[in-house]
Amino acid sequence: MHGVVQYIQSYLDSNQTPGAAGNFFWATVYILLVFVGLSLAVIAMNWLERKILAHMQVRLGPMRVGPHGLLQPIADALKLLLKEDIIPAEADKTVFWVAPFIVVLAAFTVFVVVPFGPTHAITDMNIGILFMLGVSSLSVLGIVTAGWASNSHYPLIGALRSSAQMVSYEVAMGLAVVSVILMTSLNEASTGTLSMIGIVEAQQAQAQWFIFKFFPLGLIGFFIFAVAMVAETNRAPFDLPEAESELTAGFHTEYSGFRWSLFFLAEYSAMIAVSSIAVTLWLGGWLRPFPNALQGPTWDLVFSLIPGLTFLFLAGMTFYSTVRMPKHPLFRIQTMGLAGFGAFLALVGLILFIPGVRIRVQDIFWFSAKVAGFMYLYIWYRGTFPRYRFDQLMKVGWKVLLPTGLALLILTAVVAMRTELLAEIRGAWRP
């Protein structure tokens, strides 16, 4: 028993990612953890999106399946799995069959390099950010082939729109990313890095998140990326490929059942993936907020307590809802279920207070919290912005974001060069 504990302890105390250590077993465990966590996040996102959108439109949203509709995503998943899988008679069967898998593979593979913490990544690649952009750009292949293989008009138009849109916004996105990579090279050795962990460590070393670097240049780069990433994931207000008023459902009109749910899964995990790129590049990845203004051991302790307190707060909210449930006997099981869910959240919160857990989990918490902020933004956009017209979309991409990105890149290079020369004259790098 003691040996097992020691064995697990040795993994927890390892200061390497499993990929860097070359440990096959530990890497598999990490991959499974990321996969399960991602699926849970997609389920939670499904419920939250409906609830938040409903509340923005002064509706209640799902209320019937489980207390406050908490079991609705599970009911939906079951329904999708049981539905008949229809393949149109005129469709290209092989391509129709392969397309959803291309999209899902592209959306999940990028998580190999996402850094949830200094050691909490499956692996750290020398080309991390390049790998993420490259593999996530493969998902457009799946969308295009899905639209073509359906052999129907709406999917084809949706696929054409989607490929044009994704190729256009990738350019602006790339320029914003390159400006960040220039910022990582401001150190003694003046070598930059493409590695995701390296980018966050550069922000730590420079004691500044890159969104505040060379104000307002970092902010502009972040803004370009934040717009381009919404277009890249085909979400409102850039959801022209699946504009339901014009194209019924765009490229996945002919898909049903399990295959459709694969597209759904891929869309949401792609959203999480691009949000984690934004968090890693501009918002300091796993670093906690206010590292400069509120530093010192006391503040470190306070910030390490926040994860547990967040879960306790959620548990408190759940108990409040439990008390407000209708007192009718028909609602007894639902009330008990909600109380059980609250107790579970409270238990997680209490576990997060244990010092050993607290220290190892806080970086994952901060990363996830920042990504969750982006997820909320996605829902907020969908609830508030009207959809772009296609020519407006192209105009924003090519005539606004691209020139701004080019100017930003040149300006960042000039300012970075100036900083470097000043450091050379001064003979030392100041943080």
Added chain:
Amino acid sequence: MNPAAVPANPPVATAFFFYLLAAVMIIGGILVITRKNAVHSAMALITTLLAQAALYLMLYAPFVAGVQIILYAGGIMVLFLFVIMLISIERTQRERQFNKQWLVGIAAAAALGGLFIAVYTTTTSGRTLFPEGRLTYPEGDNTQRVAALLFDRATGTYMFAFEIASLLLLVAIIGAVVMAKKRI
């Protein structure tokens, strides 16, 4: 003991992976030229290009592999598919193919094969064109080394060639715009 660090980077670049990827590439390449449906050909080509990217990874060149995925699989092939999708596939499949160039093809393949055999067989003096042993570059700083070769003040010897190549691409883009637009 720290088991998380014990197996010190077991080599991934084994012969098994090389033959696997090479087989995928060759099968993909054959499918590209034998399929009548252009979209199927394009998808086989994508498979080939991805396997090629994996081969670059095996050669400890992650940067080249990443660029290969972004440019070829993610960029150029999307444009290919974009164009192919607008062609009526039913009609093209009925058309008789008129590229009967078996003789030229066989001659070219035989010449290339002969060249390969000549390169790989040892000469009479026992020398081969390839040195024994493998190059083991550190994978960790491949990108930085490529950058140093291109841009470094001391070691950057390929800067001029790099810029000239990009100028060539710019000329091609401008040419395409001039040819496509009737009135500029």
